[in-house]
Amino acid sequence: xxxxxxxxxxxxxxxxxxxxxxxxxxxxxxxxxxxxxxxxxxxxxxxxxxxxxxxxxxxxxxxxxxxxxxxxxxxxxxxxxxxxxxxxxxxxxxxxxxxxxxxxxxxxxxxxxxxxxxxxxxxxxxxxxxxxxxxxxxxxxxxxxxxxxxxxxxxxxxxxxxxxxxxxxxxxxxxxxxxxxxxxxxxxxxxxxxxxxxxxxxxxxxxxxxxxxxxxxxxxxxxxxxxxxxxxxxxxxxxxxxxxxxxxxxxxxxxxxxxxxxxxxxxxxxxxxxxxxxxxxxxxxxxxxxxxxxxxxxxxxxxxxxxxxxxxxxxxxxxxxxxxxxxxxxxxxxxxx
Amino acid sequence: xxxxxxxxxxxxxxxxxxxxxxxxxxxxxxxxxxxxxxxxxxxxxxxxxxxxxxxxxxxxxxxxxxxxxxxxxxxxxxxxxxxxxxxxxxxxxxxxxxxxxxxxxxxxxxxxxxxxxxxxxxxxxxxxxxxxxxxxxxxxxxxxxxxxxxxxxxxxxxxxxxxxxxxxxxxxxxxxxxxxxxxxxxxxxxxxxxxxxxxxxxxxxxxxxxxxxxxxxxxxxxxxxxxxxxxxxxxxxxxxxxxxxxxxxxxxxxxxxxxxxxxxxxxxxxxxxxxxxxxxxxxx
Numbered sequence: 289x290x291x292x293x294x295x296x297x298x299x300x301x302x303x304x305x306x307x308x309x310x311x312x313x314x315x316x317x318x319x320x321x322x323x324x325x326x327x328x329x330x331x332x333x334x335x336x337x338x339x340x341x342x343x344x345x346x347x348x349x350x351x352x353x354x355x356x357x358x359x360x361x362x363x364x365x366x367x368x369x370x371x372x373x374x375x376x377x378x379x380x381x382x383x384x385x386x387x388x389x390x391x392x393x394x395x396x397x398x399x400x401x402x403x404x405x406x407x408x409x410x411x412x413x414x415x416x417x418x419x420x421x422x423x424x425x426x427x428x429x430x431x432x433x434x435x436x437x438x439x440x441x442x443x444x445x446x447x448x449x450x451x452x453x454x455x456x457x458x459x460x461x462x463x464x465x466x467x468x469x470x471x472x473x474x475x476x477x478x479x480x481x482x483x484x485x486x487x488x489x490x491x492x493x494x495x496x497x498x499x500x501x502x503x504x505x506x507x508x509x510x511x512x513x514x515x516x517x518x519x520x521x522x523x524x525x526x527x528x529x530x531x532x533x534x535x536x537x538x539x540x541x542x543x544x545x546x547x548x549x550x551x552x553x554x555x556x557x558x559x560x561x562x563x564x565x566x567x568x569x570x571x572x573x574x575x576x577x578x579x580x581x582x583x584x585x586x587x588x589x590x591x592x593x594x595x596x597x598x599x600x601x602x603x604x605x606x607x608x609x610x611x612x613x614x615x616x617x618x619x620x621x622x623x624x625x
Numbered sequence: 626x627x628x629x630x631x632x633x634x635x636x637x638x639x640x641x642x643x644x645x646x647x648x649x650x651x652x653x654x655x656x657x658x659x660x661x662x663x664x665x666x667x668x669x670x671x672x673x674x675x676x677x678x679x680x681x682x683x684x685x686x687x688x689x690x691x692x693x694x695x696x697x698x699x700x701x702x703x704x705x706x707x708x709x710x711x712x713x714x715x716x717x718x719x720x721x722x723x724x725x726x727x728x729x730x731x732x733x734x735x736x737x738x739x740x741x742x743x744x745x746x747x748x749x750x751x752x753x754x755x756x757x758x759x760x761x762x763x764x765x766x767x768x769x770x771x772x773x774x775x776x777x778x779x780x781x782x783x784x785x786x787x788x789x790x791x792x793x794x795x796x797x798x799x800x801x802x803x804x805x806x807x808x809x810x811x812x813x814x815x816x817x818x819x820x821x822x823x824x825x826x827x828x829x830x831x832x833x834x835x836x837x838x839x840x841x842x843x844x845x846x847x848x849x850x851x852x853x854x855x856x857x858x859x860x861x862x863x864x865x866x867x868x869x870x871x872x873x874x875x876x877x878x879x880x881x882x883x884x885x886x887x888x889x890x891x892x893x894x895x896x897x898x899x900x901x902x903x904x905x906x907x908x909x
Contacts (some may be wrong), residue, residue, distance in 0.1 A: 435649075603754065
């Protein structure tokens, strides 16, 4: 290199001004600033405006009105008539809202927000427990563990869109595998309209999501399991702890950070659920599988008015909720340490 | 777990293998079934008796697909172009920025890093509406350029985060030696950092590739007016809407062709895929 070094110095002269960290940052900052940061902030800005994309001339500042509308939107809260659309929310109504929230989750009233919560509440526990079981089993499988790991990991490399289409066929009422099997086992009249029954559609989507995410969460657990020092499991065995006891006393406490990570990622993913509903049910039957992101997508692009202002408020409300969940989870991990 | 306890006692692990085999089959079976079903003739698919292996093999679904699903070729091409474009752009801009952030102290370095870090926490869906407006203003809707830039921007923060850790592990002496030899920082980046961080780059690259190849909501919003602009995820759900009541066999052949390359790529580069995905997960 030194032989041509002198030549390079002269060639390089014009570029020397660019040989510094600011120049190295420039491409990333430009693309990121323009196509990620700007859109995010623009959405925040728009959320305080009355703004329909096709009628930009009507655009006008409305303050918190879009956010207030979320609480009154029957398709979000699933609760008609209680909070009237005409009058603004009183302090009491806002203070009362958390209690209302608990009551509504139990009574599952529908509406995009509660559907999303229902999806999350069903999905997250399964996404935490099942992959952990699989990971612990795979850890013990010895030479075949790589094979099992690979096979279980395959679904997650395939997109939600493709997986949804495959499962629509599995759930198909007439020709689907599931109903054909049920008919074979239980007789000709057995089987369900998995995706067009308001009670079954959401659990059916949850089951698919759990199947789809299994491999990824399993991998996170396997990474966590490998971090457990061998001496600890050995020591436990010497002390007579085997099987379930060793798992509960040694593995589980040491896996807590990983479990929290899996739980957090599953929760964030569940709160943003969109593709499954968009492809499989379009939010139906009724609004029973209308998720938050699907609803905001519909408000912005489907219902005809292109209400970008209100859709932005919905998006930021969801983001704030996700951020809150994340912060709570971080607080939990910190307390553990 | 109680079962496991007993297993240990009897010194027999066949049940463990059986359970794991069952779970693994459940993970893979839907894909195998699609492959097999795409080879079945129409009558067999729509008969009341379920078959696993085709009674008669046929390629008619594939020929019909290539004849009738005119958009499919476009979707395939677009997914490949957008995904690889995103990977190249993201790795280039991202690793350069990671180099700056891991090896230099300069005014504002903390701020820049914190802004990148903060956006990892914000769900990308929040940018959807702003992005649509922006791309519309610059006539980038329904263009591959627009979608690629959008994917690049939303994958950058994560890439920078991963590559910053990778580069931080490169010994400073190597950089110093290169500098003494007369390398500029730019040359040192290509000659030291890129080779030293190659496996990290590969892992980040597969993560970004998967993100781009499988992305749905942005593609659906930005590139859904013409077949010339649609990617596979959007195209396939459109085809699903058109064909589900008519001919599932043809649909299966298109579904099979859209998951096959990713699964093959994964089987070839397993370690890299798994490293990339775990690196992406531990982003918080």
